[in-house]
Amino acid sequence: DAGVIQSPRHEVTEMGQEVTLRCKPISGHDYLFWYRQTMMRGLELLIYFNNNVPIDDSGMPEDRFSAKMPNASFSTLKIQPSEPRDSAVYFCASSLRLQGANNEQFFGPGTRLTVL
Amino acid sequence: AQSVSQHNHHVILSEAASLELGCNYSYGGTVNLFWYVQYPGQHLQLLLKYFSGDPLVKGIKGFEAEFIKSKFSFNLRKPSVQWSDTAEYFCAVNPYSGSARQLTFGSGTQLTVLP
Numbered sequence: 197d198a199g200v201i202q203s204p205r206h207e208v209t210e211m212g213q214e215v216t217l218r219c220k221p222i223s224g225h226d227y228l229f230w231y232r233q234t235m236m237r238g239l240e241l242l243i244y245f246n247n248n249v250p251i252d253d254s255g256m257p258e259d260r261f262s263a264k265m266p267n268a269s270f271s272t273l274k275i276q277p278s279e280p281r282d283s284a285v286y287f288c289a290s291s292l293r294l295q296g297a298n299n300e301q302f303f304g305p306g307t308r309l310t311v312l
Numbered sequence: 313a314q315s316v317s318q319h320n321h322h323v324i325l326s327e328a329a330s331l332e333l334g335c336n337y338s339y340g341g342t343v344n345l346f347w348y349v350q351y352p353g354q355h356l357q358l359l360l361k362y363f364s365g366d367p368l369v370k371g372i373k374g375f376e377a378e379f380i381k382s383k384f385s386f387n388l389r390k391p392s393v394q395w396s397d398t399a400e401y402f403c404a405v406n407p408y409s410g411s412a413r414q415l416t417f418g419s420g421t422q423l424t425v426l427p
Contacts, residue, residue, distance in 0.1 A: 241414060287356065301358075302358070
């Protein structure tokens with residue numbers, strides 16, 4: 197398996213623009229997670245899906261952020277409009293289970309977002 | 313809600329020195345515990361995990377961790393570090409049940425190994 201795939205790897209955009217980050221989880225994994233990593237706040241869980249359904253989005257910072265999972269092999273995280281404080285590395289992760297055995301999460305390479 | 317504390321923010325060691333990184337968590341119930349490593353510019357990779365059974369867990373690259381339930385701790389150890397171990401290390405806890413939010417990460421410990 198190729199692991200979790202994310203695109204783009206780097207994104208530089210201007211304030212006010214829409215940004216779309218993409219993720220392909222490991223095939224067969226029922227759970228998909230979006231994280232944001234910054235120096236100030238560390239690694240934060242934004243939202244996670246189970247079988248394409250959003251389960252907990254309480255970590256999404258504000259209405260400018262939205263996430264979708266139209267099918268089992270694809271998810272997007274959208275920021276509209278983007279702001280400089282959104283600059284961070286965004287990781288996608290997937291897991292077979294949420295709890296119990298086989299619940300470890302596998303992370304993608306991340307998207308480094310810079311908003312000017 | 314659960315929380316994870318990593319007391320050492322930055323550790324600097326010479327090659328061949330022994331390593332112990334502290335991790336304490338707060339959650340009253342059953343937990344799964346993880347250590348992830350993030351090499352410079354790369355994504356998080358799983359080093360090892362505790363699910364149940366033997367509290368001494370062995371992971372990849374010679375790392376091990378011991379779960380001490382009475383101390384709510386899951387410290388990471390390696391008897392002899394190498395320059396290639398330079399990375400950031402994250403401890404994480406996942407409650408086994410209940411409505412608590414999912415995997416919670418500590419703030420990370422940056423390990424620098426001097427050649």
